[in-house]
Amino acid sequence: MYRATCYVGRIDGFDTLPAMHVGGRSITTIFRDASSERDPAGDIHLTFDTSRHRYVRGLKRGPVTALHLHHALRRLTINPASAQRVHRIGVIFAHSYEWDTRAFGVMFDRGFKTEDDTRAPNGSYAIPREGCAVFLKAIAQHRTPPHRAAETAITTVHELGHVFNLRDNSGDTFMGKPSLGGATIPSGTGFLLAESRWLSECSRSEAVWPGGLDFRGASAQRRIHGNLQLRIDLSRDEVFAFEPFELDVKLTWPKHERRSTWISRDVDPGYSGFRIWIEDPSGAVRLWASPNHYCRPSDRIALAPGESFERDISLFGQSGGYTFRLPGTHRIWAEYDVGRRGTIRSNSVPLHVRGFHRSASALELLAVPSVARLLYYRRASLRSRALRQLEVFSNEHPKHAAAGHAAYATGRVVLAEWAATEEPGRKRRLARRAYESLRRAADHPGLGRHARKRAKDFIDNLERT
Numbered sequence: 001m002y003r004a005t006c007y008v009g010r011i012d013g014f015d016t017l018p019a020m021h022v023g024g025r026s027i028t029t030i031f032r033d034a035s036s037e038r039d040p041a042g043d044i045h046l047t048f049d050t051s052r053h054r055y056v057r058g059l060k061r062g063p064v065t066a067l068h069l070h071h072a073l074r075r076l077t078i079n080p081a082s083a084q085r086v087h088r089i090g091v092i093f094a095h096s097y098e099w100d101t102r103a104f105g106v107m108f109d110r111g112f113k114t115e116d117d118t119r120a121p122n123g124s125y126a127i128p129r130e131g132c133a134v135f136l137k138a139i140a141q142h143r144t145p146p147h148r149a150a151e152t153a154i155t156t157v158h159e160l161g162h163v164f165n166l167r168d169n170s171g172d173t174f175m176g177k178p179s180l181g182g183a184t185i186p187s188g189t190g191f192l193l194a195e196s197r198w199l200s201e202c203s204r205s206e207a208v209w210p211g212g213l214d215f216r217g218a219s220a221q222r223r224i225h226g227n228l229q230l231r232i233d234l235s236r237d238e239v240f241a242f243e244p245f246e247l248d249v250k251l252t253w254p255k256h257e258r259r260s261t262w263i264s265r266d267v268d269p270g271y272s273g274f275r276i277w278i279e280d281p282s283g284a285v286r287l288w289a290s291p292n293h294y295c296r297p298s299d300r301i302a303l304a305p306g307e308s309f310e311r312d313i314s315l316f317g318q319s320g321g322y323t324f325r326l327p328g329t330h331r332i333w334a335e336y337d338v339g340r341r342g343t344i345r346s347n348s349v350p351l352h353v354r355g356f357h358r359s360a361s362a363l364e365l366l367a368v369p370s371v372a373r374l375l376y377y378r379r380a381s382l383r384s385r386a387l388r389q390l391e392v393f394s395n396e397h398p399k400h401a402a403a404g405h406a407a408y409a410t411g412r413v414v415l416a417e418w419a420a421t422e423e424p425g426r427k428r429r430l431a432r433r434a435y436e437s438l439r440r441a442a443d444h445p446g447l448g449r450h451a452r453k454r455a456k457d458f459i460d461n462l463e464r465t
């Protein structure tokens with residue numbers, strides 16, 4: 001059996017505390033009955049206590065941030081920061097949530113940073129799921145007076161459900177989402193069977209009891225991992241849709257960390273754990289569809305403090321053709337799943353896609369399918385016409401931004417052939433040919449940082465042999 005005192009506070013300066021009843025049943029009874037799957041007496045026994053109400057009164061009168069709520073919660077529960085399980089939890093009634101003023105409530109105490117909660121004081125993540133908040137002004141705006149009290153109590157049950165680590169569901173139940181449309185209809189009540197079973201495990205499972213494991217709710221998908229940093233850069237900021245360019249991806253483990261960390265090597269959109277998002281000029285956001293798809297298990301690499309993992313991704317093609325079809329400014333960003341630690345998000349970078357016009361005649365070559373394939377996959381037969389055409393292109397238009405890509409791609413094709421060749425005379429000729437292209441690529445400003453660095457490495461390798 002798990003017993004807890006739930007301290008109630010109202011931080012908007014008003015004194016009256018909402019009633020803790022839904023349809024004549026107290027919230028205490030609701031949780032006791034919902035957690036009776038194993039023990040008919042119920043596993044969760046909550047006692048509501050309003051005696052600390054004045055500790056937080058007047059703390060913030062208008063819309064509040066997660067930081068305000070963390071401060072208020074500390075004053076209400078006064079739990080030691082090292083607690084692994086707490087028996088004092090809190091419900092805070094406030095005006096509205098600054099991050100999303102339509103929210104009826106929030107389980108802000110998730111145990112990790114999120115987009116709406118990045119500035120909490122040190123230590124406030126130490127104990128996850130100590131409390132929640134309910135927004136009286138937001139409810140009043142969406143419910144007529146006869147339904148406000150019911151909605152407030154239902155929201156309180158919902159947020160407390162999150163404190164016990166229940167997720168949102170789409171049903172017409174306590175954990176369902178409130179409907180914003182019909183202003184007079186209060187949200188649904190009752191728990192699903194699976195939710196009751198979950199609550200019945202409270203005293204036995206750290207996934208359930210307050211202060212145990214981090215919150216696993218829907219917003220956990222947007223959590224920000226505090227340490228690992230993801231940065232992206234584009235080799236060019238203006239392109240035609242058919243022009244090659246790279247996205248440089250860099251994962252950095254900061255210097256000030258004390259220990260190494262492990263990351264999976266799958267920093268590649270072919271894995272579902274790494275995703276690239278594109279917002280087109282109309283504002284529509286889509287996932288970049290990688291032409292590759294991998295299902296094999298990933299290997300992991302260690303990053304010492306201050307170390308980075310880098311790679312590049314050719315972004316101009318995707319499965320089904322060119323990535324960009326609309327002219328105008330796009331925004332690009334990436335997401336990377338850090339295992340159980342959540343998801344990190346990169347900076348976003350702008351890319352201007354130019355409308356196609358006929359005068360770009362030298363560039364028409366790049367739109368030829370066999371040429372585009374070579375640029376994208378960096379694979380072709382030595383006898384292919386596209387290879388010869390691109391070598392000529394990068395030679396004759398050295399200043400063009402795409403020339404660096406052409407030189408790099410052709411250099412890689414010839415280099416692969418060089419590596420597979422035994423015959424000394426032919427090997428020498430191929431080395432010279434690859435060297436010429438890679439040298440042009442190595443300091444071409446139109447090529448991405450990572451690709452330039454790799455071109456230099458290939459040159460060093462050629463010079464050594």
Ligand SMILES: [Zn+2]
Nearest residue numbers: 158162167168
């Ligand atoms: Zn919720």
